Amino acid sequence: MAEDKEHLILETARRHFVQNGYAATRMQEIADDAGINKALLHYYYRSKEKLYDRILTETMDFMVPKIAGAMISEGTFFERLEKLIEQYISVLIEHPDIPFFILTEITQRKDKLVAEIRNRSHHFPAAQSFLMQMIKEMEEGKLKKMPPHQVFLNIMSMTVFPFVVRPVFTTVFQQDENDFKSMMEERKKFLLEFMKGALKPD
């Protein structure tokens, strides 16, 4: 029972912080939502900031290895790109609020976020190696020559952005969660084909 409540609090807090950000999250609401009282909240987690820090750290612990892991596979550039897109979108379908969470708190808590990113610098080589292979295959003529960082930005944009705008998107186009999910499923294959077309040498 004890760890149950402790865990329940953490998961409820996660939902609130991730969906609403730090400033807009109320301790009372977390308590109400978890069906417990504020006193217990502070019994387990001393303060709002400590609770938030824990969520941020756990989120980074979860996401960074996923992204990095998706970039360090073996094979040709397109084989690696396929894994990256496939794995990345799959994780985001499961956790669609995380990109927005990370972005929301940039302005407020940029220093904290950047520190968390820097703490995980051992994952940086994954992105490096992915970029290097892109550059190599461009030089070998297997891919059309273009600015690698712009291409990288394109890949990131096209995978992550839909999840960032999801709340507007689904509302404006009157989609439900399942419509969006299946559009993102379709998107895995589509994005790879799209990138192949764009990067194929003339």
Place this chain on the structure above:
Amino acid sequence: MAEDKEHLILETARRHFVQNGYAATRMQEIADDAGINKALLHYYYRSKEKLYDRILTETMDFMVPKIAGAMISEGTFFERLEKLIEQYISVLIEHPDIPFFILTEITQRKDKLVAEIRNRSHHFPAAQSFLMQMIKEMEEGKLKKMPPHQVFLNIMSMTVFPFVVRPVFTTVFQQDENDFKSMMEERKKFLLEFMKGALKPD
């Protein structure tokens, strides 16, 4: 002098709301930053919410016609795409915080935002017409056949997303504002070429 102060307050409030969002913005900070006192703030704008609403409305009045206007030009699909990318990125270079602002307040004030979007439904045909031409040229074989809404999402992603992640991006890659600006300038031409490669029929 009178309208000066009124205007100064509005512009200062705009900066704060746009950069920090509603919840994290303090009326006192707006007053301090504008070099006036809180009393005057309420003398002109009755409450925080009214002030915020005004900023949101003005922002939408500014952005929606810009985006729509960029989509309704004449010419071939690629001519129209060129204008869209060129105009859209130019506006965002001038107002890099706006995409983030709009996104930040989705979760909190989604209803307000969606209402503001719906109020401007007379601009929807612009996007419609842009999509229609894409579909037409796909059917004529001038463009490779692919899901039009996915292509549209790609265009939006690649134009807007860089501005959303700009704060992390510049920090992590130790860029300054000018580095970012020139990267976005380069991006105008790059994106068009990229899209041409991706959409060219085999």
Place this chain on the structure above:
DNA sequence: GAGAGTTTTAACCAAAAAGTTAAAATTGTT
């Protein structure tokens, strides 16, 4: 059933922030 650990109750405190007020001071206009 004794005792440790957990949870609730209910009231409370302190700080932050929004908002109000009234009088005085300043500025602009004629």
Place this chain on the structure above:
DNA sequence: AACAATTTTAACTTTTTGGTTAAAACTCTC
């Protein structure tokens, strides 16, 4: 100079929110 409009001053109230406390109640284990 007189008057109206603007702006400041400074103290104040109210609301919201994070955080605390102490006692009681409950639960689980031995």
